[in-house]
Amino acid sequence: MTAGSSQMTTQWSDLLLRALVELREVFSRLQQELDDTAREDFSRLFDGAGRLEQMLEQASGDIDSHDLRNVLAAIRGYAEILREDIGPRLPQMDDTLARLLKALHTAQDGDRSTGGSIDTRVIESEPGYILAVDDLQENRELVARNLSRVGHFVITAASGEEALVALQQSDVDVVLLDLMMPGMDGREVLRRIKEHPDWRATPVIVISGQQDMDGIIECIEAGADDYLFKPFNQVLLQARIKAGIERKRWHDREEQYRQQLERNEKFIRATFGRYLSDEIVTDILERPEGLELGGDLRQVTIMMSDIRGFTTLSERLAPAQVVTMLNRYLGAMTDIIMAHQGTIDEFIGDAILAVFGAPHHRDDDADRAVNCALAMQAAMAEINALNESEGLPVIQTGIALNTGDVIAGNIGSERRSKYGFVGHPMNVTSRIEDLTAGGEILVSDSTLKNLRGEFDVGDSQELKVKGIDQSIVVHKIREVSQ
Secondary structure (H helix, E strand, O other): OOOOOOEOOHHHHHHHHHHHHHHHHHHHHHHHHOOHHHHHHHHHHHHHHHHHHHHHHHOOOEOOHHHHHHHHHHHHHHHHHHHHHHHHHOHHHHHHHHHHHHHHHHHHHOOOOOOOOOOOOOOOOOOOEEEEEOOOHHHHHHHHHHHHHOOOEEEEEOOHHHHHHHHHHOOOOEEEEEOOOOOOOHHHHHHHHHHOOOOOOOOEEEEEOOOOHHHHHHHHHHOOOEEEEOOOOHHHHHHHHHHHHHHHHHHHHHHHHHHHHHHHHHHHHHHHOOOOOHHHHHHHHHOHHHHOOEEEEEEEEEEEEEEOOHHHHHHOOOHHHHHHHHHHHHHHHHHHHHHOOOEEEEEEOOEEEEEEOOOOOOOOHHHHHHHHHHHHHHHHHHHHHHHHHOOOOOOOEEEEEEEEEEEEEEEEOOOOEEEEEEOHHHHHHHHHHHOOOOOOEEEEHHHHHHOOOOEEEEEEEEEOOOOOOOOEEEEEEEEEOO
16 A cells, blocks of 8 residues: 555554654654754654644545645655764664654555665755745745755745746746645646746756646646656755756856857947948858859849039038038938948948849839938938038039849958949949939939839930940939829
């Protein structure tokens, strides 16, 4: 007959009660030789013995197996602690505790008695922060007593609700979780732990007085890392906790590495984003082959913008004023281009070269380029208001747009390269930009044909430009049609 059975036999109960009576007699004679800690442990052991005697007196043959396992676990736990602490110097007490443990093993394991021997091994482990959750105070105190003896820091919770509060307030390494609790039971606590993004990696060791295989499977499927039956072997518990702490430490280190990698990537994006567009930085970081030299043929819409008469303006200003005016202009224009998903190829003095359609092609590349140019011209009013407030001159820009096929990719050498564009349409765009007046937007015929939206197209003209054999048809864009 085992403790998991509801039918109790007088054989094991009489044996256990006689061992407890003998222990009380020996304690009465030797208590003056004990320190305060040992006397406190004996007090808890005898509290458990009293509850056991009351259970046996009130039972008419049936005892709840969960309650019985709890009280036997408390008696056994303190008996093992006391025998380990005081047995070597008090042989008579050691013998009495050994007989009690033998009776306990007989009650719990039937014929598989260990003769009262205890496992004195100590599992070396990194100290951990352990949360013990159990509605019975004696169980919480016993777990805390055992684990603190081997260097762990233990906090306890008397309910599922208290356990969740403790997890919010502390960085817990391992949770020891009782299943049978009033209110929020252990299964609900386990579910909430494993669903919480900050707690799900915390190992949970379920401890139960019920040897229910379906319950074990349910808990393991819900995320429990281990399962122990009451009364549990203290050395086995230490080993399970050690494994849990190691898993938690590995997870914490991996999380630290991940966060460091994220910080490094943010730094790289922020730093190189000042020199390259966000899309190019992303392409390089996510595709190592993005660093290889070479390129491919892309249809893009090219934008060139330039401040009219900037050279003359800069000759009349102090260098600091030139830098202030130029940075204000380039900063505003950069934000607008990036907002329209354009790729800034480079700044050439006061000129801006940007491309729409590389490294990522979109069906509305030409439309976004025109809308971007309109937004850039609209922003000049605010820029000039700031310039005038600081005694700087008013500036005007001309913007040219042209659509065509270019080679887009990494250009240069192994030691120094850039993401750039090569092809005849680049030269055409530059020639159109040379012809723009202040506040004007000129688009080539190829760009106009690629537009999907409705734009207010003004005068068209055919131009003959230097270095290009064929004439170029350009169109003035005034504003977006309402």
